Amino acid sequence: MLNKKVLSIILGGGQGTRLFPLTSARSKPAVPIAGKYRLVDIPISNCINCNLKRIFVLTQFNSASLNRHVKNTYQFSLFSEAFVDILAAEQTPENPTWFQGTADAVRQCMHHFNSHNYEYALILSGDQLYQMDFMDMLHAHINSGADITVATQPVKAKDASAFGILKTDEHHFIRTFTEKPPQDQLAGWDSEVSEEMEKEGRLYLASMGIYIFNRTLLEDVMFNTNDVDFGKDIIPNAITGNKKVLGYQYEGYWEDIGTISAFYEANLALTDDIPRFNLFDKSKSIYTRGxxxxxxxxxxxxxxxxxxxxxxxxxxxxxxxxxxxxxxxxxxxxxxxxxxxxxxxxxxxxxxxxxxxxxxxxxxxxxxxxxxxxxxxxxxxxxxxxxxxxxxxxxxxxxxxxxxxxxxxxxxxxxxxxxxxxxx
Missing domain, CATH: 2.160.10.10 (Hexapeptide repeat proteins)
Structure with missing residues (x-):
């Protein structure tokens, strides 16, 4: 089964300074949302709903409450292969430093991942709000023959400067990348999007920080480079290095909760009659501690x-x-x-x-x-x-x-x- 070929890796986040003071004593993924959940419940629940139940959560900064929540919440049958394991940053003779970035966190944990059989690594952020079918993204990755797939979200010009913007060709492969481009430099960075997105003026593809890597390429990148960040280093280098990097367009609700105002608005939006992030959809349940x-x-x-x-x-x-x-x-x-x-x-x-x-x-x-x-x-x-x-x-x-x-x-x-x- 395809789901048994996937290992899910959730990044526990850095200091989250823009969400201070909510992150003064906890990491971003541990911040309470919707009155009863934690942000980390979102990516874990998305994985479980896709029957992807081999999950690692990488933690480092202010991680005590996050570690406790994950440990007390996600427990599966002893007779299944399912798990949600915490990998806290650790100093070893090979790696005497703490995690230096998203890619470095994965690099330092590769020996844990490689004790499992997998062909694809699904790498997720622990502090975003969305409900997504990862299996659809995985099928697109496999059918295209991609080495890496990057989930993208069409955004408007006024929002593009807050993201890494990707330019795709007619086959949806990413050809160029720019990090947080100024408004006056957006000309030519629009991509082919759906008719609905075009009508809304959402013409620019922003990286969502969600990736699928073939295992062989992930190992090659982790062991043969010193790149520390996926968004700033590994993805741009893969594009310029002629790797097959697919852009998977996701047009559903997605919120990168990076600021107090974004966090505040995302929570209050849940009170709408038909919220874009629907907690009442049983096919996309959000799980948390009982x-x-x-x-x-x-x-x-x-x-x-x-x-x-x-x-x-x-x-x-x-x-x-x-x-x-x-x-x-x-x-x-x-x-x-x-x-x-x-x-x-x-x-x-x-x-x-x-x-x-x-x-x-x-x-x-x-x-x-x-x-x-x-x-x-x-x-x-x-x-x-x-x-x-x-x-x-x-x-x-x-x-x-x-x-x-x-x-x-x-x-x-x-x-x-x-x-x-x-x-x-």
Missing amino acids: RILPPTKMSGTFVERSMIAEGCIIHAKSIERSVIGIRTRIGNDTIVKNTYIMGNDRYESIEEIEKAESEGMPHLGIGNRCEIYNTIVDKDCMIGDDVTIKGGEHLADTENEMLVIRDGVVVIKKGAFIPNGTKI
């Missing part, structure tokens, strides 16, 4: 276009276009709008709550009579009563011990303590 939590309990709350995870206790006045994560507590008469609340890792006991209230201190969750707009609230925050947080373009970028503001989005840091009556 938690034994009670149903969410709500009292006196008006809810409009929102997603609320399990285990919450909510007495809010209203929740509109928001995502509410697991174990969230929200007090009386509080208004939440255009906000992602990640939730909590534990419940406080009644005694802890009573003690905090007797001392006039906030307890875990969001207090009474608060107004929370255009905000991301990271996990385990303690927000007091009568707190007002109103994000928006009127706010300048800033950072302090409690929060970060980026592009008008207020991000309350993990575990932040916000006193009663605070106004932001």
Whole structure:
């Protein structure tokens, strides 16, 4: 079977500085999304849905929570060959340094991969949002006789400067590549796209950072070059070196969640009536850690276009276009709008709550009579009563011990303590 010839390799990401402070204590793939998942669940679930169940996750930076999540979530039958294994960066006599880039991470782990039988390596990013049929991409790779296949997404000219742009011929093989071209240098970089993409003005093929390598070529590149990055080094060198590099056009939803604003918008977009990233499609299920939590309990709350995870206790006045994560507590008469609340890792006991209230201190969750707009609230925050947080373009970028503001989005840091009556 073809799926048994594939080894899936998920890159655990670097420091993720543009997603700070969400990445201050965790790696990008470990960032919670949609109230109950982690970003790494997306590529792993895509693999499982394609019956690709031999998966390695390569981790290095702030990896403890990511390693714990993967270990506790993905367990298969002892009688199958399926696995999701973590390969943490390790120093060895042959490799005394940590991972220096995406390709170097794969290079340093090749001895683990080569203990398995495989013909094709599927290399994925651990921090993107999409639902994709990898088997369709694999068939295109095999039928074309390609050495490497690069998944591409048609983008508009205004977005092209944020990506590596590929130019394909009439057979969809990539002939040239440019990294993040300036707007005034895009002339001639358009490629043949579908009629639908052409009507939308999406004429430029951006690399999605998703690759299929033939094993023989991967081994040759890993053992005979010192290139450290796929996007900047190996793919351009393969194109100029006359390797057969196929561009596989994917026109479905795909979001490279690299900034706070992109992360914020991607989460709120899940509340749309028919979201482009559809969590309710059983053929494309997203898997995550199974938690034994009670149903969410709500009292006196008006809810409009929102997603609320399990285990919450909510007495809010209203929740509109928001995502509410697991174990969230929200007090009386509080208004939440255009906000992602990640939730909590534990419940406080009644005694802890009573003690905090007797001392006039906030307890875990969001207090009474608060107004929370255009905000991301990271996990385990303690927000007091009568707190007002109103994000928006009127706010300048800033950072302090409690929060970060980026592009008008207020991000309350993990575990932040916000006193009663605070106004932001």
